[in-house]
Amino acid sequence: MPPVLLRPEAELRKASEQSPLLGEVRGYVAGSDSGDPLIPRWAEVSGLVRVVDGKHVPVEENATLVDDALRLWERLYSTIGEAEPLPFGLVASITLTLYRSGPVAVPVELLFEAIELGQAPDGSTRYATSVALDLLERLGALEKRTADPAGLALIAEIAGKPDPSPYVLSLTPIAVWAINRALREAGMDAPVIGEAAEESLGELSPRLAKSAPGIIDAELKAWVRHRSPSGAAAEASAFLHSARLPVERLFALIALGETGEIGLETAAAVRAEGGLVGAAAAMWLSERGAVDRETITRDEVVLGMADHYAAMHALGAFVHQLADMDDRFDVVDLLTSSGHPDRLELLDVVGTDHPDRKMAKKARTASFKLRSSGVRGPGQRGDA
Template identity: 25%
Template sequence: MSAEPHATLPPVRLPSDAELARDALVAPLFARAVRLARWAGPDTRVDLGGELVAAQLPEAAAALGLDADPNGPVLASQAWRVAVDTGLVDVTEPEDDGEEEYGTALPGEDVALVTGGAPGEVLDLWLSALDTVLADAAVPDLDDLVDALDAGSEIDFDQLDWNPRREADFLDGVLANLYLLTVSERGASEGPIPLPVLAASMVIPEGMGEPTDAVLEQVSDAMMRLDDQFRQLEPIGLVAFQPVDEALMAEADGEEFAAGSVAGAADEEDVTRYGMVRLTPLGLYGIRARMLEAGVAAPAVGDLADKGADALLDAVSGYPEGAAQAEIEQWLAGRELPVAVTELLAAARGDDGGGPLRRLRCQQALAPAGQEAEPAVRAVLDDPELGGLARVWLAERGVADVPAPAASMVFWLTVDTIAAQLAADGETAELPMLMESLTAHHAGFFEQAWRVEHPATAYVLEAMGRLHPDKKAAKEARKAAFKARSRQP
């Protein structure tokens, strides 16, 4: 899968390998491939390339219970190709010299893995099947290529303006976008992605306002390609797909269809008629596996469970809040709480640029901790970087005899808290209210704040000068920011 090798995606939450393997085994196309592998025997005949001979396709369809289905032979052919490509079937092709009319096929050794293998081995077989299906999905309908056949054997790709590598890259890009939309904070909990949104993400340039007619036509073309491709990808268990409403296509010409699809993306009721798609948990697993193979950093929740607290806080500092919480919970689950709290507090220290967000994630990790954590938290009360965090944690639990913080610690904690929020979410609508809350109880806050020995002091004061809801306080913040900058070497 082509992708930016240094890109880092939000972490995905995946079921266990055992659950994913069960999903793989019931995916219709994979299940059919397994059944045909077991059906294969001494009387099975194949052509060059390992394809079942046409005369045996009805028999194969019957073995799948599809003898009454008009598309049974086609479905049997697809399943057979998957069985061959995954090694579920071993074929001996006929000799190319014409002496042998047919080759033979028998169940392969990998068939035993379906029932006797580990979940990971089943998933490896499924990934091989996925490669086959993705390769097929990137090929256009051969019925459209009949006129382009050259001398009855070769396809004139120049005449078709069709490039196999480009088509495969397009499908990879679509699936990468679908993966990102799914694992982002928007998340799978909000349901499937409208097909127009996915097509537009591949066609409409970033920052473009009103799409031109030419761009809308490209969106329409992309949607129809995706409609066909997702129909092929659903049987392998990669996606759950609601196709484009054929009646809708009949009601409008191409330009009207494209314009309606883009406009309809804002209308929840209408947009479903233009197609909806989502990656299944098995699909998330499959696309992530392909991304990892391509060198893309595609983490999964739980990857850090056996890592140290420093690696945990560094990583989750870049995660959306929900994913960070899930990763932290898994990390804590395998450790004794007092020891884990001590490690987290130690890892949260640091005056580097990532320090404030590490401390915010540390605070998030400590939030559900009970009395067992108190000794470790008390141990850092005098720490200049962690003492404020410790006092907040103890105060929230109503712990008595907690010493009052020095004024310098209060100011330092205020700067650190705002710096962390800026690093986590940027300049959100809630941040001005946080700024007002943190400064309201300290008369002359900005007269002291510029002296705070924190690497983010000037940066935070400048942000407060832009965002503080009180105009007088914002002006004081800008003056304090100038003083803080003047102190820097």
């Protein structure tokens, strides 16, 4: 499971109080009539009422639950599949799929396909999924938005449908909290952002490398907050010097950026040392306007940018950057002349995925020439 950010309890309690369904259930338990047959069923399976002489009466031992909005919300969430009979495990499949996606919204159309994966085509499964989604949204566990035109076109392409559902879904903070609690109670590894703040950057980095950008940023903020600015800067600097991978250098620089002025001073000292680490620090300082760009040398630019691209490649973002590059920017010349240890791997990506065919062909040619001259990729003998 990816690490998740849990909101403060006060914010979660406010969200639970704002759930319209919560108010309906409370009103029913207090004696109000409900025109919706779902509400009595949900109140009963949640243990809030029981049948006496053919009528629902409040369960006294659960009276405090009715008054505690957050606990009541969690109870209602945990009993969705009983209040409205649904296929076993359907709600868990939906919510865990969304939980694993982190802050990235999931198109409804692709969620349907994920739930139906491995099953024979059956309209009843899609209907049940729609019912479950409606209940989750009604409770306040889901946020539903409409995809923009570009997003909708991408959904149609991936799903292979000309008119897919235009909606995308993500969990609300209170749902993330409830699922995290349930996973932990079940003994599963369900990390929370900030829990690893005591770890070293070296221990934290492998997990960060598998995380979404928002999680990376939040984890490193929490890591820095756990230390004094000077202590965090010193640790980040030491890791920056010892880092073997471009993505590790990126994490160290992001951490330095969270320490304020002392981080900029530390990065400037690293730049003065030169080499690959110095070039990475130089470009990072330049991007933040902490140094005059005219003072950045060509060697720092090509090596520092190549290291940044290598880090983005490790995070799965380099391909997307290629599509956004200015047509006049020659990424092949930059990578070829950089001398970066990962330049062959990056040239292979450009050769395969660059939208400009000429640039892609140029990258393949450059990669072939470097290999023919004896240059090898990381982990191979003959690195240049």
